[in-house]
Amino acid sequence: MFAPTSLNARNRRTQxxxxxxxxxMTLLLVLPVxxxxxxxxxxxxxxxxxxxxxxxxxxxxxxxxxFPALIxxxxxxxxxxxxxxxxxxxxxxxxxxxxxxxxxxRTINLAIINLAxxxxxxxxxxxxxxxxxxxxxxxxxxxxxxxxxIMTLPVVIVATREALQAVPKAFREACWNMGATRWQTIxxxxxxxxxxxxxxxxxxxxxxxxxxxxxxxxxxAAFFLPFLPQSVFDQTMAxxxxxxxxxxQVPGVPEGLPYGVALVLVLMVLAMNALxxxxxMWLRGRKKW
Amino acid sequence: xxxxxxxxxxxxxxxxxxxxxxxxxxxxxxxVRAKEVFGIIxxxxxxxxxxLRALNRMDSFAPSMKVEGQILFNGRDVRAWxxxxxxxxxxxxxxxxxxxxxxxxxxxxxxxxxxxxxRKKEDLDVIxxxxxxxxALWDEVKDRLDSLGxxxxxxxxxxxxxxxxxxxxxxxxxxxxxxxxxDPVTTMRIEDVLKDLKNEITIIMVTNLVQQARRLADRMAFxxxxxxxxxxxxEDLFAGKVKDPRTTAYMEGRFG
Numbered sequence: 001m002f003a004p005t006s007l008n009a010r011n012r013r014t015q016x017x018x019x020x021x022x023x024x025m026t027l028l029l030v031l032p033v034x035x036x037x038x039x040x041x042x043x044x045x046x047x048x049x050x051x052x053x054x055x056x057x058x059x060x061x062x063x064x065x066x067f068p069a070l071i072x073x074x075x076x077x078x079x080x081x082x083x084x085x086x087x088x089x090x091x092x093x094x095x096x097x098x099x100x101x102x103x104x105x106r107t108i109n110l111a112i113i114n115l116a117x118x119x120x121x122x123x124x125x126x127x128x129x130x131x132x133x134x135x136x137x138x139x140x141x142x143x144x145x146x147x148x149x150i151m152t153l154p155v156v157i158v159a160t161r162e163a164l165q166a167v168p169k170a171f172r173e174a175c176w177n178m179g180a181t182r183w184q185t186i187x188x189x190x191x192x193x194x195x196x197x198x199x200x201x202x203x204x205x206x207x208x209x210x211x212x213x214x215x216x217x218x219x220x221a222a223f224f225l226p227f228l229p230q231s232v233f234d235q236t237m238a239x240x241x242x243x244x245x246x247x248x249q250v251p252g253v254p255e256g257l258p259y260g261v262a263l264v265l266v267l268m269v270l271a272m273n274a275l276x277x278x279x280x281m282w283l284r285g286r287k288k289w
Numbered sequence: 290x291x292x293x294x295x296x297x298x299x300x301x302x303x304x305x306x307x308x309x310x311x312x313x314x315x316x317x318x319x320x321v322r323a324k325e326v327f328g329i330i331x332x333x334x335x336x337x338x339x340x341l342r343a344l345n346r347m348d349s350f351a352p353s354m355k356v357e358g359q360i361l362f363n364g365r366d367v368r369a370w371x372x373x374x375x376x377x378x379x380x381x382x383x384x385x386x387x388x389x390x391x392x393x394x395x396x397x398x399x400x401x402x403x404x405x406x407x408r409k410k411e412d413l414d415v416i417x418x419x420x421x422x423x424x425a426l427w428d429e430v431k432d433r434l435d436s437l438g439x440x441x442x443x444x445x446x447x448x449x450x451x452x453x454x455x456x457x458x459x460x461x462x463x464x465x466x467x468x469x470x471x472d473p474v475t476t477m478r479i480e481d482v483l484k485d486l487k488n489e490i491t492i493i494m495v496t497n498l499v500q501q502a503r504r505l506a507d508r509m510a511f512x513x514x515x516x517x518x519x520x521x522x523x524e525d526l527f528a529g530k531v532k533d534p535r536t537t538a539y540m541e542g543r544f545g
């Protein structure tokens with residue numbers, strides 16, 4: 001219709017340039033992930049075997065498998081979730097659905113953001129003070145998991161709150177106008193339609209919990225234990241700490257071993273993330289509005 | 290319903306509504322009689338919607354909305370009502386944009402009865418069929434009651450919203466520009482439904498369409514800039530018997 005002007009052409013050139021720039025930045029983001037995975041697979045891959053996963057470390061942790069650490073990480077994550085999910089989801093429901101808009105709510109929201117910003121080593125010291133000493137749990141799975149739970153609570157709360165907020169306000173008002181109470185509205189309309197976001201948040205929390213080292217170092221994870229934990233009051237080995245220990249504290253560890261441990265840990269976390277992505281896609285397929 | 294229903298369903302005295310410091314409605318007094326269709330017309334920003342929202346205490350959803358004055362529902366001040374849920378159960382509300390809840394069509398209509406404690410499947414079946422029938426939606430959805438209400442077309446969702454409002458068995462139905470997102474054919478079907486309903490319940494209807502008020506209303510109010518300029522019988526207003534000449538000017542489309 002109109003002949004292209006020089007201005008038009010310039011706009012198009014700028015547009016192409018900007019797009020290219022953004023694409024480059026995105027690729028830059030992918031690069032470290034690929035490099036980490038590449039190195040781990042190349043050096044740690046040969047270590048992987050069923051035996052590696054299912055046997056004890058031997059010869060002062062310079063040989064053998066990682067079974068106690070693997071099981072220990074599962075324990076730590078499970079107990080941490082048992083605490084942080086109910087507390088976090090309930091808190092998020094309160095903040096999103098009940099809390100009045102006032103200084104107290106604003107303070108609580110600020111506290112959550114700050115909690116997320118506290119370095120993990122500080123959480124570790126808090127865990128020693130509160131759970132190991134004050135509550136007398138000793139260095140145990142319970143103390144370590146509680147520390148992890150406190151540390152990851154903001155993840156659960158923020159993810160849940162955002163999932164709840166994504167449910168349109170009109171749905172709530174329609175329910176309230178029918179005489180539904182807040183709780184009836186939450187149970188019948190809000191929660192069923194935000195469950196995918198909440199579960200995604202929880203799975204992200206799992207992967208974060210599994211990888212943390214500092215918070216469990218002083219509260220419940222052990223250097224080396226020849227047996228598996230029998231209850232939450234036992235100490236346990238953990239993947240993350242085991243990796244730290246064999247990389248820095250033990251002489252004579254063969255070069256491939258730490259890479260093997262790291263690879264298993266990363267694969268655990270990636271599997272969790274893949275699960276979360278798959279789940280989200282499945283739920284998006286049945287999105288209801 | 291109760292045998293001795295009061296002749297005045299809603300009595301509003303000196304109603305003022307503010308959002309923060311800004312008054313959107315000032316000093317409105319009017320009465321709505323039982324089982325009439327009361328039309329409220331007026332240009333945008335005249336306070337019509339805020340008026341409706343105050344009637345069933347929707348101000349409690351919006352902290353900045355402040356209501357002063359008196360609203361008597363069956364002679365009882367809605368702000369003295371301790372159990373807001375039972376107040377809202379008696380008042381059905383339909384908004385300009387349809388809200389199909391992300392539940393099945395059946396569950397959309399069965400929600401209010403379930404909240405009120407109806408548990409038996411047979412009872413719910415009867416209520417769902419009757420309400421969808423009255424909202425002129427039954428024939429279109431009777432074979433797919435378990436598909437999602439939020440996936441219906443706009444006009445169907447609006448009729449679903451009306452069916453849901455009726456499932457509360459309300460004494461009072463508040464309609465806020467219900468036809469704004471609905472095609473003309475569906476609008477006429479819904480209007481027919483309302484004509485059938487008006488012998489049973491009281492209806493307050495906010496509308497931008499003067500002709501729609503003419504078709505449905507018994508009495509009418511004209512709101513302008515937060516003020517209730519005129520209240521009267523529909524025939525009188527359309528015959529030009531008005532207190533304020535602005536009413537006629539608006540109805541004839543000379544401003545607005």
